[in-house]
Amino acid sequence: xxxxxxxxxxxxxxxxxxxxxxxxxxxxxxxxxxxxxxxxxxxxxxxxxxxxxxxxxxxxxxxxxxxxxxxxxxxxxxxxxxxxxxxxxxxxxxxxxxxxxxxxxxxxxxxxxxxxxxxxxxxxxxxxxxxxxxxxxxxxxxxxxxxxxxxxxxxxxxxxxxxxxxxxxxxxxxxxxxxxxxxxxxxxxxxxxxxxxxxxxxxxxxxxxxxxxxxxxxxxxxxxxxxxxxxxxxxxxxxxxxxxxxxxxxxxxxxxxxxxxxxxxxxxxxxxxxxxxxxxxxxxxxxxxxxxxxxxxxxxxxxxxxxxxxxxxxxxxxxxxxxxxxxxxxxxxxxxxxxxxxxxxxxxxxxxxxxxxxxxxxxxxxxxxxxxxxxxxxxxxxxxxxxxxxxxxxx
Numbered sequence: 001x002x003x004x005x006x007x008x009x010x011x012x013x014x015x016x017x018x019x020x021x022x023x024x025x026x027x028x029x030x031x032x033x034x035x036x037x038x039x040x041x042x043x044x045x046x047x048x049x050x051x052x053x054x055x056x057x058x059x060x061x062x063x064x065x066x067x068x069x070x071x072x073x074x075x076x077x078x079x080x081x082x083x084x085x086x087x088x089x090x091x092x093x094x095x096x097x098x099x100x101x102x103x104x105x106x107x108x109x110x111x112x113x114x115x116x117x118x119x120x121x122x123x124x125x126x127x128x129x130x131x132x133x134x135x136x137x138x139x140x141x142x143x144x145x146x147x148x149x150x151x152x153x154x155x156x157x158x159x160x161x162x163x164x165x166x167x168x169x170x171x172x173x174x175x176x177x178x179x180x181x182x183x184x185x186x187x188x189x190x191x192x193x194x195x196x197x198x199x200x201x202x203x204x205x206x207x208x209x210x211x212x213x214x215x216x217x218x219x220x221x222x223x224x225x226x227x228x229x230x231x232x233x234x235x236x237x238x239x240x241x242x243x244x245x246x247x248x249x250x251x252x253x254x255x256x257x258x259x260x261x262x263x264x265x266x267x268x269x270x271x272x273x274x275x276x277x278x279x280x281x282x283x284x285x286x287x288x289x290x291x292x293x294x295x296x297x298x299x300x301x302x303x304x305x306x307x308x309x310x311x312x313x314x315x316x317x318x319x320x321x322x323x324x325x326x327x328x329x330x331x332x333x334x335x336x337x338x339x340x341x342x343x344x345x346x347x348x349x350x351x352x353x354x355x356x357x358x359x360x361x362x363x364x365x366x367x368x369x370x371x372x373x374x375x376x377x378x379x380x381x382x383x384x385x386x387x388x389x390x391x392x393x394x395x
Contacts, residue, residue, distance in 0.1 A: 003376065004300060004335050007266045011276055011301050014262070014283060015308045018166040018234060025154055028146050030207050031164040032310035039139045042130035043156050047095040051125045054108050054115055055087040055099040058124075064116045071096065086115050095126055102126055133157075143313030145207065165310040168208045171230035172196050174215045175223055175241040175250055176289060181215060194362060195239045195291045202298050206306040208235070220249040224256035231257070231279050234309065237302065240289030250286055251275065259284045267376055269334045270359035271297040290359035296337045296371065299390065318391045322351040322372065327383035330374055338372040339364045342395050351389055369393040 002010070020034040049055065056065060065086040071077050073092035081087065081098040089095075089102060102125035109116040133139060139157060140150050146164070154162060179193045180186050193215055200210035211233065216226045218241065230236045241250035254261060254277060261277035268274075270293035275286030285302050287294040299317070307315040322342055330336050340351040351372050354364040370389040374381060381387060 001265045001267050001272075002263060004266060004268050007263055007274070007276070008301060008304070010263055011283070011305055012308065014276075014278055015305045016281065017311045018168060018309050020163050021166050022161050022163050025151060025160055025162055028154075028162050028164060029148070029151060031146055031162075031167065032207065032307075032312045033140055033142055033144045033146060033150075034163040034165050034311065035142045037139045037154065037157075037159070037162075039133045039135055039137050039157055041157060042135045043132040043153075044127055044129055046129050048127050049089045049091055049093050049095060049102045049125060050127050051102060051104045052090050053102045053104040053125060054117055055089045055095060055102050056085070056117060056120070057083060057099055058101045058120055058122045060084050061101070061103070061117050062119045064111065064114050066114050067110075069096075086117065100126075141313070143311050145307075145312055145314075168234040168306050168309045169211065170203045170208045170235040170237060170306070171211045171213045171233040172199055172203075173213045173227055173230055173236065173238045175218065175238060175253075176215070177218045179215045179240070193239075195287075195289075195294045198291060198295060198365075199237060199239070199287075199298060202295070202303065203306065206303045207310050207312075208306045218249055220252045220256065223249055223253035227253055227259070227284075228257040231282055234282065235302075235306065236279070236282060236284045237287060237298075238284070239287045239294050241286075254284060254286065266297075267334045268296070268300070269330075269336050271300070271337070272334065274301065276301065288359070291362055292339070292359045292364060295365065299371065299392070300337075319373075319388050320349060320391055320395075321386045322349045322370065322389040324351050324353065324372060324381055324385050324387050325383065326353060327385065328353060328372075328374060328381045330378060330380070332377050332379050335376045336374040336378075337390075338374060339368040340370045340372045340389065341367050342370040342389060342391065344395055349389075349395060351387075369395065 068085045070088040071093040072090045077096040081096050100122045101120040103117045103120045174193045178191050180190050196212050203210040213230050216223045259277040259279045263276040266274045273288045274297045277284050287297050304315040339354045342349050342351050356364045369392050372389045
């Protein structure tokens, strides 16, 4: 049985980046940039006013000056500006040639056709051409997941299309006689396949495209056929049937479907019955049947793999020290991942472990923003002990 670190390393060594595609910028949110983008133009493209106010020559201030023109955003004053005059100017309007400062309107006193202005240094309240980004400057680096800021910058640079790494197509195959689709009322001994919906959301958040292949009963022949049919995807995930029970047929089914297993069981809780293998170039992840176990295994192994397939620079969640408020008791031998709510309290991040830590407790994910990591050899963590945690959200 491998450690979490060994398992993560084994998975990462087998992941390859997918191909590049060009897509419209409006569709690029969350996608990973395939190559460095260099600015082809400067931003802003011209000197302009940062505030509503009055443009003048610094050497003419303080003073009372006649207001000889007015410029709004999108307008250009092409006439030469005489000395000892002021120009009424709006935010974003191009700065006329000759003036070198802008006094905000709150500091100006209008006196008929004149305005009384205080002293103002050269460059005050002026946005200089290229001060945001210059032509030829690196705008966004390869491997960046494109968010609102990056998309806004690329739009300002005039990029209508962008090269990104293709989003991985991920098939989910659920196994188990006890599972039924969400559209059905579960009968005695049956459970709704909730993991398919949890995993689909997690795949989407990691930049992938989820496809729910369906539920297959605990029959190795049928199971192998359905798994094999999913191999035209970039990644295949199975849930359930990877433990050691009499009806846990996934291992045999994976082998029949052409998957060469490289991992079987990891020293972690929850998520011990985790498997990983390859069918040619297709990574296949066997996640446990319990929903929390599959959630944790996905976070540790599948999410980083999906991001790596997209060429992302950052594939791991942030790990931070947290204060485990009430402590925790565990059996040694496996690394434990405790669902918790982390909150900032002064200088520290404080972790409140959820009272329900069972691997089938779906409610323990509600409000959970961290997985507190307790070392494999630990037996008892005392209250108010600093321990590492994986942040699932910004705190």
